[in-house]
Amino acid sequence: NAGVTQTPKFRILKIGQSMTLQCTQDMNHNYMYWYRQDPGMGLKLIYYSVGAGITDKGEVPNGYNVSRSTTEDFPLRLELAAPSQTSVYFCASKRGQDSYEQYFGPGTRLTVT
Amino acid sequence: DAKTTQPPSMDCAEGRAANLPCNHSTISGNEYVYWYRQIHSQGPQYIIHGLKNNETNEMASLIITEDRKSSTLILPHATLRDTAVYYCIVRLRLGAGGTSYGKLTFGQGTILTVHP
Numbered sequence: 001n002a003g004v005t006q007t008p009k010f011r012i013l014k015i016g017q018s019m020t021l022q023c024t025q026d027m028n029h030n031y032m033y034w035y036r037q038d039p040g041m042g043l044k045l046i047y048y049s050v051g052a053g054i055t056d057k058g059e060v061p062n063g064y065n066v067s068r069s070t071t072e073d074f075p076l077r078l079e080l081a082a083p084s085q086t087s088v089y090f091c092a093s094k095r096g097q098d099s100y101e102q103y104f105g106p107g108t109r110l111t112v113t
Numbered sequence: 114d115a116k117t118t119q120p121p122s123m124d125c126a127e128g129r130a131a132n133l134p135c136n137h138s139t140i141s142g143n144e145y146v147y148w149y150r151q152i153h154s155q156g157p158q159y160i161i162h163g164l165k166n167n168e169t170n171e172m173a174s175l176i177i178t179e180d181r182k183s184s185t186l187i188l189p190h191a192t193l194r195d196t197a198v199y200y201c202i203v204r205l206r207l208g209a210g211g212t213s214y215g216k217l218t219f220g221q222g223t224i225l226t227v228h229p
Contacts, residue, residue, distance in 0.1 A: 004156075042200065045217075092157075106155060
């Protein structure tokens with residue numbers, strides 16, 4: 001298993017541009033999450049999904065959108081990039097409600113200038 | 114979810130035990146203690162979790178005080194590869210209700226530096 005994979009690894013955006021961060025897991029996990037981590041800080045939850053077709057907001061959803069059309073994929077969309085969205089973005093997954101361990105991807109480092 | 118307090122940094126000599134404390138004085142009976150770590154530039158990695166009994170796995174041991182207000186993560190023989198930020202997280206026991214959906218609330222953690 002590749003686990004949780006994220007693309008791209010790095011990206012520089014100009015203010016106002018849009019992009020999609022990709023996240024894929026091959027473990028057939030139902031729950032998936034998007035977190036952001038600002039320098040020197042812990043992770044904050046942006047959005048999560050408990051299964052295909054079901055998504056909900058986390059702590060910091062403003063400026064982002066998600067979709068979950070398949071079990072494997074959970075893309076994060078930035079519509080109008082702002083400097084405040086400069087961060088490292090981590091995708092995570094876990095098998096289901098009865099699972100304790102979340103598996104994290106390697107992260108995408110995004111800079112908005 | 115209950116708030117946790119950890120020291121910002123700790124040092125440990127290679128081969129010695131690393132004992133990382135965490136205070137969670139407002140923990141409720143429905144909440145577990147989780148530990149994750151994050152090696153530089155990587156995603157967080159699950160280490161261990163517990164409710165009230167001490168737990169051990171291949172990576173670490175977790176000691177929870179009888180009143181559950183604090184815990185200690187023990188890496189029995191620290192190596193240089195254990196240098197990382199260690200996060201203590203408290204969250205609801207599965208099936209205990211609420212709408213956390215497995216959300217992990219990360220604080221700033223403890224930077225553990227293992228030196229030769």
